[in-house]
Amino acid sequence: MARRIIYWFRNDLRLKDNQALSAAVGSASEIIPVYVFDPRQFEKTKLGFRRTGALRARFLIESVAELRKNIRQKGGDLLIRTGKPEEIVAKLAEDYNADYVYTSKEIAPQETRIESSLSKNLKTANVDIKLFWMDTMISAFDLPFPVSKLPSGFSEFERLLSNDLKIKDQFPTPEAITLPADFEAGAIPGLPELGIDPKELPGEISGASTGGETHALAVLKEYVAQYVKKDIAYASAEPLTDTRLSDWLSLGCISASYIYRSVKTAQSHAVTEDPIITNLLKREFLHWTLLRFGPRMFKPSGVKHHFNRRWKNDNAAFEKWINGQTESQAINAIIQKLAITGFITAAERESAAQYLVDDLDINWTWGAMYFESLLLDYEASVNWGRWNNIAGVGED
Template identity: 55%
Template structure:
């Protein structure tokens, strides 16, 4: 058993069914849970808005507080830092003479570059890193085909998966979190600490009630939804129920949600949820298969013949809700103030930008990335690929 392990929280803000965290706790005498706020995530894009909006940043801060409180109830704490994770995690591991760094595996190019940089920094210190795949229903090695043979349509993917689904049961929370005798937890950052002007969301706090889901109420949110009557027509089970937000920052694991859904009686709602969970997985595998192509105008299909306008003035009318379409305008204003939209409204506003205004669809995806509380690279960019006609079917 190792003396000490640094656990790096990323998009897995949970204790329940966190294989990486539980393994770290069971494999060491002491554990150092860490969350790093990376300033690069809050910088302005070339289009003028932040990569992560002030509203979404504030939401993350609140969720990290929630996680910290859960860890404290287990006897532990959460070390909070601001900076580049690849440097900070390595420094903490060195300072505390850790044997390992444990964390979850990401698949987007930027996140994997950070993993690679951290691994290199740790090798210089003779410290190993272990990354756990926890963000899909099954591990990549358990798919009934190699990633290079990923079906070109979700329908084909779902057909292959339905006969090959063997989802492991959810794991329990760690019984106890044991930290070193001396450590510095650090201060929770404010928006100002992240170089964000709090006034960017001041008007929101006066008008929008705080009804967000958090790591603490995630199980209740899921349970209450599963207990409700059937969904209305046009309802997207994962997004419109709020479950997509539970999954995006890892308040719940996909396999926990899967087994909770599976325990309900056979119904259309159950089938829709299982379908949406499979579709989420498909977007993840698409990102793993095609990598950076999903973020380019030509998309995963490499359709170079299609050209979009890069007219920033027209794009600004879409962002600010000043187009000729009043319904789209209302949707965009809601996105800015609430950080969330029903699936049908996401589709409508995306189609309007890409197919009516003919504006570069990647700009729209970047704006959704900035604002959506349930943002996931694979899902958000995958759906925009489909809207633009350059994605998987």
Template identity: 55%
Template sequence: MIHRIIYWFRNDLRLHDNEAFLSATQIAQEVVPVYVFDPRQFEKTKFGFRRAGALRAQFLLESVLDLRNRLREKGGDLLIRVGKPEEIIAELAEQYGAQYIYTSKEIAPDETSVETSLSKNLKVVNVDIKLFWMSTLGNVLDLPFPIAKLPFDFDDFYEALKGDIRVKTASPEPEKVTLPQGYEAGLIPSLPMLAIDPMEVEHSKSDTSPPQKGGETMGLLNLSTFIENTIKSGQTLVSDTPIIDYGLSTWLSLGCLSQKYIYESLLPYAGNNQVEKVIFDLLKRDFAHWTLLRHGSRLFKPGGIKHEINKRWLNDLPLFEKWTTAKTESEAVNKVITKLISTGTLTIAERIVAADYLANELGLNWTWGAMFYESFLVDYNVAGNWFRWNNVSGVGSK
């Protein structure tokens, strides 16, 4: 049996259906759970807003705190550090004499760059890293085609998959977490420790819409409430309204909820239209993820996954600032941007209204708008956000 494994939590801030963490607790005598706050995620962009804004940061802090509390219930704890994960995880591996690093696999360029750097640093201390695929309903190998032949449009993807959806059983929570002696968990940072003024949150808060609270506990409660009030009650779900508008996407964004767990929780009610609608939405999230895996960095470029290199976009900062400060000529757009800044939440229809205006009415560089959404949307997930902006801007699938 392996003596010690460091488990690096990333966008999987949960104990339910966490195959990687469960595996670590089963194969190692001791596990060192770790979360690293990367200051680079909160730095300001060239436009003045942060990569991850104050409301997103607050939701993350709440989610990490909840994870720590749940680990403590299992006899464990969560080691907290602030810095570059690729350096800190390697240092911890040497400090604790770990044989392996276990963590979830990410596919966006920034995250994979960190993985590559960490892998190089671990070779110096002779420690291996094991990556687990946990972001979708199924594994890439479960798709009925190689990723290189991923359909360009979601409709084709759905037609190929709907009769053969392969979803493994959700993993149970570990029964117990055993820590090494002398474990020093450290403090969860405050907003100022992440160079964020707490007033940024206060200025963002809306009196009429209290912010959603982060963490697995609230995510599971929200799912239970959704099933009780929407699925069991037979409430009709609007056909073109995704799970974003029913609140589940907020906890999915940091992995406080698992897609597989949602799918499994709905199986007892299979056959009704509401359940089929949610599964459809989960597959749409998966398709964005597979599109990122298939097309890589093209998803983040002005030409998009269509590689529209001849399409020209305006790089007009004053015009962009009117959009970001809700001072455009469109009252509908201004209302959406004001809501985004004050609450961190938007319906899918609202996201499309503001995005369509920026890209297709103003002709502005749509990647700027995608960065703005990245900063302010509390339920931001990299694949879904950039995939949707590709499509609205006419450089994606549909």
């Protein structure tokens, strides 16, 4: 058994069903959990808005605060720092004389680069890093094909999995977390410490989710009790036509496989498949698609390498789209709703994206970047993958 492990939380801000955390607690007598706010995540893009906008940053802060509260209830604490994780986590490992750093494996290019730099920095301190692939419900070993042979469309992916779908088992929640005696916990930053003026929050915020594992579990419980157990068809479940579980899923406040198992267990045999199950599989497909194609997904030519398709880089028209001042009242209403809630339904996302692509003919990557800034549920693979589809440069 190792003596000390640094556990670096990333997009897995939960205690329940957290494979890497569960492995860390089972492998060492002391765990030092840490979260690092990375200011690069909040910088402004070349288009003038932030990579992570104020509302999404607030949701992240709430989620981290709740995680700290939950870890404290287990007898531990969450160390909080602001800066470059590849430097801060390596320095903590050295200062605390840790044997290992455990963390989740990410797939988006920027996050992967940070992992590699951390790994290099740890080598010089003689500390090992263990990365856990946690964000999919199916382990790569249980896919019926290698990722390099991933089907090019979701229907085929679903068909190939249908006979042999192996969802990961649930991992135990740590009963206790033991920290070394002397540690500096660090304060949770507010928006200003992340370089964001609180005035950037929308003047009127309505209907935005509150971050954290407890909220995620409560929303799932309510959905299962009110809809799944009562066999009420999802499509007719008016107030919950979108569960909004995606908000918490994006930061890992809840795991996809936990949602899957909870819905499946509660489903009666009489009903047809709950759409959440299909949606989770679509999410899964886009995760593997990002793993297969990497940076191609973020380029205007998309995963299909459509180099001949040209897009307009028209700032004035794009500004009108993001400010809700286009000629379409319906699109304006959607974009305004996105700004004050951080959430729009799947149909609204499709309409707003389609308008930018088909009516305005604007570089679709700009639209994807804007959604990245505002959507509370932003996930690189799903957002960029869906924009690829809508722009006609992605998988079906």
